[in-house]
Amino acid sequence: xxxxxxxxxxxxxxxxxxxxxxxxxDRHIRLLRSAASQGVRLAVLPELAFTTFFARHLFPDxxxxxxxxxxxxxxxxxxxxxxxxxxxxDLGIDLCVGYAERTPDGRTFNSxxxxxxxxxxxIAKYRKVHIPGxxxxxxxxxxxxxxxxxxxxxxxxxxxxxxxxxxGEHPGSDGRKDAIMGMLICNDRRWPEAWRCYGLQGVxxxxxxxxxxxxxxxxxxxxxxxxxxxxxxRIMAQHKLVVQANSYMNSCFxxxxxxxxxxxxxxxxxxxxxxxxxxGDVLAEAVTEGDEVIVAEIDLDDCIPGKSKIFNFGExxxxxxxxxxxxxxxxxxxxxxxxxxxxx
Amino acid sequence: xxxxxxxxxxxxxxxxxxxxxxxxxDRHIRLLRSAASQGVRLAVLPELAFTTFFARHLFPDxxxxxxxxxxxxxxxxxxxxxxxxxxxxDLGIDLCVGYAERTPDGRTFNSxxxxxxxxxxxIAKYRKVHIPGxxxxxxxxxxxxxxxxxxxxxxxxxxxxxxxxxxGEHPGSDGRKDAIMGMLICNDRRWPEAWRCYGLQGVxxxxxxxxxxxxxxxxxxxxxxxxxxxxxxRIMAQHKLVVQANSYMNSCFxxxxxxxxxxxxxxxxxxxxxxxxxxGDVLAEAVTEGDEVIVAEIDLDDCIPGKSKIFNFGExxxxxxxxxxxxxxxxxxxxxxxxxxxxx
Numbered sequence: 312x313x314x315x316x317x318x319x320x321x322x323x324x325x326x327x328x329x330x331x332x333x334x335x336x337d338r339h340i341r342l343l344r345s346a347a348s349q350g351v352r353l354a355v356l357p358e359l360a361f362t363t364f365f366a367r368h369l370f371p372d373x374x375x376x377x378x379x380x381x382x383x384x385x386x387x388x389x390x391x392x393x394x395x396x397x398x399x400x401d402l403g404i405d406l407c408v409g410y411a412e413r414t415p416d417g418r419t420f421n422s423x424x425x426x427x428x429x430x431x432x433x434i435a436k437y438r439k440v441h442i443p444g445x446x447x448x449x450x451x452x453x454x455x456x457x458x459x460x461x462x463x464x465x466x467x468x469x470x471x472x473x474x475x476x477x478x479g480e481h482p483g484s485d486g487r488k489d490a491i492m493g494m495l496i497c498n499d500r501r502w503p504e505a506w507r508c509y510g511l512q513g514v515x516x517x518x519x520x521x522x523x524x525x526x527x528x529x530x531x532x533x534x535x536x537x538x539x540x541x542x543x544x545r546i547m548a549q550h551k552l553v554v555q556a557n558s559y560m561n562s563c564f565x566x567x568x569x570x571x572x573x574x575x576x577x578x579x580x581x582x583x584x585x586x587x588x589x590x591g592d593v594l595a596e597a598v599t600e601g602d603e604v605i606v607a608e609i610d611l612d613d614c615i616p617g618k619s620k621i622f623n624f625g626e627x628x629x630x631x632x633x634x635x636x637x638x639x640x641x642x643x644x645x646x647x648x649x650x651x652x653x654x655x
Numbered sequence: 656x657x658x659x660x661x662x663x664x665x666x667x668x669x670x671x672x673x674x675x676x677x678x679x680x681d682r683h684i685r686l687l688r689s690a691a692s693q694g695v696r697l698a699v700l701p702e703l704a705f706t707t708f709f710a711r712h713l714f715p716d717x718x719x720x721x722x723x724x725x726x727x728x729x730x731x732x733x734x735x736x737x738x739x740x741x742x743x744x745d746l747g748i749d750l751c752v753g754y755a756e757r758t759p760d761g762r763t764f765n766s767x768x769x770x771x772x773x774x775x776x777x778i779a780k781y782r783k784v785h786i787p788g789x790x791x792x793x794x795x796x797x798x799x800x801x802x803x804x805x806x807x808x809x810x811x812x813x814x815x816x817x818x819x820x821x822x823g824e825h826p827g828s829d830g831r832k833d834a835i836m837g838m839l840i841c842n843d844r845r846w847p848e849a850w851r852c853y854g855l856q857g858v859x860x861x862x863x864x865x866x867x868x869x870x871x872x873x874x875x876x877x878x879x880x881x882x883x884x885x886x887x888x889r890i891m892a893q894h895k896l897v898v899q900a901n902s903y904m905n906s907c908f909x910x911x912x913x914x915x916x917x918x919x920x921x922x923x924x925x926x927x928x929x930x931x932x933x934x935g936d937v938l939a940e941a942v943t944e945g946d947e948v949i950v951a952e953i954d955l956d957d958c959i960p961g962k963s964k965i966f967n968f969g970e971x972x973x974x975x976x977x978x979x980x981x982x983x984x985x986x987x988x989x990x991x992x993x994x995x996x997x998x999x
Contacts, residue, residue: 440973443965469976474992489992501965503847503904504977511979513988545934549903552935556900559893560847590889591896618986621787621845625985629784632813633848633981635855641969642962644857648818648833 314490314611316478318516319351320568322584324601328363328575332391335361338602339408340398345604347402352428353478354399355568357584358409358421358439358497358520361391364570365411366462367455367524367578369448376462380413396426396433403428405475407566409496409520411463412438421463423494423520427475435473437494438466441502455527455578470505472512478611490515490611497521500567501553503560504636510561511624515614517558517565523550525579547583551593559591562617564609571600589614658834658955660822662860663690663698664912666928668945672707672919676735679705682946683752684742689948691746696772697822698743699912701928702753702765702783702841702864705735708914709755710806711799711868711922713792720806724757740770740777747772749819751910753840753864755807756782765807767838767864771819779817781838782810785846799871799922814849816856822955834859834955841865844911845897847904848980854905855968859958861902861909867894869923891927895937903935906961908953915944933958 321342326335339356346354359365365379381389392410399406405428412422421439426432442465444457470493478490493509493516500506500519509517526542550567558565564587571582585596586607594607618624665686670679683700690698703709709723725733736754743750749772756766765783770776786809788801814837822834837853837860844850844863853861870886894911902909908931915926929940930951938951962968 440976441971443971465973466976470979472989474989476992487991491988498971501904502972503851503901504972504980507847508977508979511983511986513986545936549935552896552900552903556896557847559896560845591893592889621842623985627785627787627842628846628848628984629809630981630984632784632810633852635814635852636848636980637974637977639855640972640974641967642855642857644835645816645818647831648820 314478314488315608316353316611317349317351317606317608318564318566318586319346319349319354320566320584320586320597320605321346321354321356322568322582322597322599322601322603322605323357323360323570324599325572325574325580326361326363326570328365328368330363332361336391336395339395342602342604343398343402343404343406346606347404349604349606351404351604351606353405353475353566354407355518355520355566356406356408357568357570358423358522359411359570360408360520361410363574364522364524364578364580366444366457366459367575369456369458377413380411380419382413399426400428400431405429405478407494407518407520419463420466421459421496422466423496423518425473425475425492425494425518429477434475435471435492435494436468437496438468439463439496439499440466440470440505441498443498449527455524457524457527470508472509472514492516492518495519497523500557503557506557506561510563510622513618514561514563515611517563519554519565519567521567521569523569523581523583525581543581547581550581550583551585554585554587555591555593558587558589559617560622562589562614562622564588564611564614568605569597571597589617658822658832659952660697660955661693661695661950661952662908662910662930663693663695664910664928664930664941664949665690665698665700666912666926666941666943666945666947666949667701667704667914668943669916669918669924670705670707670914672709672712674707676705680735680739683739686946686948687742687746687748687750690950691748693948693950695748695948695950697749697819697910698751699862699864699910700750700752701912701914702767702866703755703914704752704864705754707918708866708868708922708924710788710801710803711919713800713802721757724755724763726757743770744772744775749773749822751838751862751864763807764810765803765840766810767840767862769817769819769836769838769862773821778819779815779836779838780812781840782812783807783840783843784810784814784849785842787842793871799868801868801871814852816853816858836860836862839863841867844901847901850901850905854907854966857962858905858907859955861907863898863909863911865894865911865913867913867925867927869925887925891925894925894927895929898929898931899935899937902931902933903961904966906933906958906966908932908955908958912949913941915941933961
């Protein structure tokens with residue numbers, strides 16, 4: 312018995328501030344059609360898939376920011392989304408896509424939605440919880456800021472897993488054809504708490520869009536900065552490391568779709584879109600820094616061995632020892648040593 | 656400014672049930688002396704460093720089990736420990752070592768202690784929290800069980816970081832020469848909760864002993880079992896994956912010391928001892944399946960960039976979203992879909 316399906320990460324090359332949304336959606340649709348021709352049933356587009364990664368720019372006012380946001384709460388009915396989802400529905404592809412959300416009461420979130428081709432509607436929404444970067448511009452001279460904390464609130468929806476219907480080609484070992492999924496956005500994937508909250512809901516497939524910048528010491532704070540190429544290699548390795556390890560530690564698949572290449576002429580995004588198994592193996596990964604469809608056939612029942620043995624949470628977790636994880640936000644170091652043993 | 660020191664993982668080849676403890680401690684001391692000759696100031700011996708990994712055997716009674724346990728609560732005063740710690744003290748090496756602990760009231764833990772060469776005493780103790788394996792023997796015909804749940808209670812001391820004095824050769828950027836450390840044992844390293852509890856105490860160095868079995872489908876529950884060699888490669892990769900990712904996500908160094916090779920003629924342990932940086936890089940790793948000293952020079956101040964930027968917990972963590980981590984032990988799946996959308 313197995314629940315086999317083909318999934319795809321739809322990587323996007325650069326989306327510049329000068330590109331129009333209809334042009335960008337043309338690219339989405341080309342990727343969707345290519346995926347459909349390969350038998351894909353579920354696809355993931357990156358974080359902020361309709362625009363450039365605009366958090367690199369310091370806007371003088373909210374009007375300048377506003378053109379990058381989607382203002383319609385019923386996103387599926389907006390001009391752009393409706394065209395994209397009509398295409399996905401026609402192709403029979405479920406789609407996860409990221410966008411900048413402006414709510415009717417003026418709040419702004421870095422969000423994603425899951426469109427089901429079976430029900431022909433959005434069945435789940437996620438708002439990025441771990442907002443990186445700064446409120447004030449970086450003063451590193453690169454011209455690329457990382458102002459996510461200025462523009463986005465931390466997501467208020469938590470980590471709520473959902474079932475997508477009719478995902479597997481065949482019923483699984485327990486007779487069902489649905490799959491338990493969860494969405495993450497970019498920096499969230501570096502926070503094991505986020506994955507574990509989904510793991511504790513039996514998640515089988517994590518969908519993660521991202522826009523990960525290349526080397527910028529003011530943002531990354533890595534130590535050995537002199538060689539940008541070496542630093543870029545490390546950033547790519549750390550991206551895959553966290554996706555692989557957290558997929559393994561929660562025994563789930565992950566589809567991670569990024570943007571790639573030099574956006575707006577100043578800011579390189581790393582790409583590296585990939586599909587990872589519950590064993591932590593990379594099943595497929597991007598080979599370009601442009602628009603690219605990364606496909607893998609997966610069997611959702613491969614989540615079962617890990618969930619029932621080495622990562623059987625009910626058998627092994629000791630929650631009374633984990634209280635620091637929710638009782639404190641930041642670091643509390645052990646008391647300083649007294650002078651007699653401190654060696655000072 | 657930097658806090659540079661040389662650390663070592665002291666990997667042990669097989670320790671058979673027929674080996675005596677004095678013989679095993681002779682091996683420990685040879686490794687310690689070799690480390691000292693390379694300038695090492697802190698060393699880690701594996702989990703259950705004095706005996707074979709006896710949880711592979713089903714003992715008929717407590718008397719048979721008892722010979723594998725250390726009964727003295729004041730372990731530093733016991734015959735074996737005192738010899739080992741005297742040597743470490745004479746060499747000026749701090750030492751973390753794992754052993755099976757029988758308490759005066761008859762409880763049994765899989766424990767480790769940290770001996771400080773500066774204070775000439777044990778300054779910290781840890782009891783393994785995540786006990787893997789089964790209470791009943793595995794029926795896979797391999798002859799190697801994994802009865803840790805039968806013999807050990809989950810540790811009751813939690814994850815308490817501690818400061819070891821006089822560890823760095825030079826004072827760090829804040830003028831101190833101590834280091835914040837935490838101990839893990841074997842399976843603990845696959846549980847991100849354990850690392851995070853230490854990360855939230857500003858841990859700079861994780862000391863992790865282990866005895867990780869090679870491929871055994873009844874224990875691991877991996878899916879593609881036909882090729883044992885491929886499965887072994889994966890087990891090694893997953894060991895490094897979790898050490899690298901969790902070191903990176905908590906911006907700390909890790910020294911991981913394992914046992915290696917075929918113990919008791921039936922049970923292969925993977926070895927793969929390694930030293931990992933806060934960037935998730937493997938700085939040094941074992942090249943044999945025998946007794947081996949793995950050395951790296953590290954700068955504890957390299958923990959600072961990650962802790963102050965990308966993993967600045969106080970800036971980025973959203974603890975009100977993490978409640979599932981402590982509120983539930985096992986999995987709670989989302990409700991089943993109603994028939995109209997379930998596609999059955």
